[in-house]
Amino acid sequence: MFSNATLFLARRYLRAKRSFVSIITVISILGVTVGVVAMIVIGSVMKGFEGEFRKTLIGSEPHILLHPQGGKPVEANATAELLAKVKQQPEVMVASTYALGAMFAEHDGGQSAMRVLGLPEDTAKFYMAKIATHRLDGKLELTPGGVVCPDYLAGQINAHPEDVISVFASSNVTSAVQRFRTASDEQDEKKRHAAYKEIKLHPKEIRLLGVTKTVSAGPYGYASLDTAQQIFGLGTQVHGVLIELKQPGEVKAVIQRFKDAGLIPGGWNESLWTDEGDARLAAMSNERVMMNIVLLIIFVVAAFSVMNTTITVTTQKRREIGVLTALGTRQSQIVGIFVSQAAFVGLLGTLMGLVLSGVVLRFRDEIRMGIAVLNGGSANADSGMFLANIPAQIEPWFIVVTCIGSVLLCLLAALPPAWLAARVDPAVALRD
Structure with a gap:
């Protein structure tokens, strides 16, 4: 019974007195949307660049070169x-x-x-x-x-x-x-x-x-x-023996098995495709990690906008909270009102971000060409060049984690002001 009342009050508090939707609610939802779009789009594109670069290295470098020590023929x-x-x-x-x-x-x-x-x-x-x-x-x-x-x-x-x-x-x-x-x-x-x-x-x-x-x-x-x-x-x-593998990504494990089995003659060395590519792949991986940290900061900023909304609503509804407390409403129920409000903002913002990120990824090359034209360039200036199109690798688990993390951050951001609002003394709240 009271759960319905909790949801009713949460929806009511999200609305402005003279308009259907509060401006601060819209801003909070947009903040979450932007965070989700940035996380999914940039994460997918960075992963796509890393994947394309890896495929290029595997596709051009010999997987294994076995040769006598010193390079003598x-x-x-x-x-x-x-x-x-x-x-x-x-x-x-x-x-x-x-x-x-x-x-x-x-x-x-x-x-x-x-x-x-x-x-x-x-x-x-x-x-x-x-x-x-x-x-x-x-x-x-x-x-x-x-x-x-x-x-x-x-x-x-x-x-x-x-x-x-x-x-x-x-x-x-x-x-x-x-x-x-x-x-x-x-x-x-x-x-x-x-x-x-x-x-x-x-x-x-x-x-x-x-x-x-x-x-x-x-x-x-x-x-x-x-x-x-x-x-x-x-x-x-x-100069030696060249080997191409069925699974190039396992080259280090394969060469170790060759050594353990005694296949490589004494005095011979090996050169792997990863010798040239590992450093560059590691640099790209580190860059992706740093980008994820930046995106996480954007997420936290979006969560602060949800917290700001909750703080504003709890301040505006201080007298109503006092009345509810005086009527015997439990602190957990008061917290539930504002957490439900944050859940609504988080779920709607995440859903909008998920849809918008899909649109951006679908038309990423058209968006790039549009930006190039607006900056005075040509839409086909990079045609035929390596990675002229923006690669993207969409990982379902990453999207799921992003969406769940977005909602959880919104809920966590709403807890401190909701908990403080629930501890308000009804006599003080009604007197103020």
Whole structure:
């Protein structure tokens, strides 16, 4: 019986005397709405950016590279036993030998450098399919005598697919520099000039097959294993074994199982895709945590608006509270009136925030383009760029926790003023 009276009084106190809805009630509801929208939208977008960045790293970096300590190349047949064991592991999708090194390229008067990953035919097809979404121009088919390069290098040497470029290994440059220094120290002029004439870089002519996006596919260039061996002067040698996993996120656990099982030969080391990405992923994760702290502060501010509403109502209704207390109303029932009021504000504000956040996430790219136009930019200025669209990863558990937390904060914010109002002496309240 009294629970109905409690709810009746709670609804009545939310209304202004001369209007249907109190202004301070509207402000409180909007405060909760803004807090919920900020928490859900920003949390989902930050999670989306982290997820897209993780997928980009997994999609462009080799998952595992096994190589002899010091990076010295080995004969390809020396890796046969290791390859056979690795391919039998259920976690492994693809495994093969590889060659990896720095290469200088020259074309049309421009020079630049990149790291080139050489792959055998079968693995090359798999790997090119893996980075197919990052293709910018040309074809991603590693035919002999050709190379796929990142767009930064193609731009620096003004090269396009089907152009023939001159390339040479970094070891050739290092050797030429050493010979130049030796020649410079020669005191005899004739011998010095003769030594200068012997300095040659021995470039090779290869065809540019395709171009990838550096910002998403990374700075790697790609070539067939035979082509890479020729460029780096390896003969039949390779640098190690490349492994692609079915579950790249478990790479650390997989490599530990390989070590425990004795699959990795003594004197060999491993390079994981997480070696390059962990620091950046950790930075993004820390940024998301800090953003959640900021959003929590926004939530607390919204809760204070609910507390302000409760304080205002308890002050305005001080005499009525005194009358209720004099008539025998228990303190818990007085508290219930104002907590019910806060529950109404919290539930309505949370529901509105949930609906509005869904709308914002649904039209987030259109909103971004609208803001760009209002700021004098073009709506399609970022078209084709990496993450030109705003990513978002919506997690149901996060939304549920946000909504429950919003309502609980409103209830907690209403308790202190409600408890103080319930302790008012009826004689004092009626006298005032």
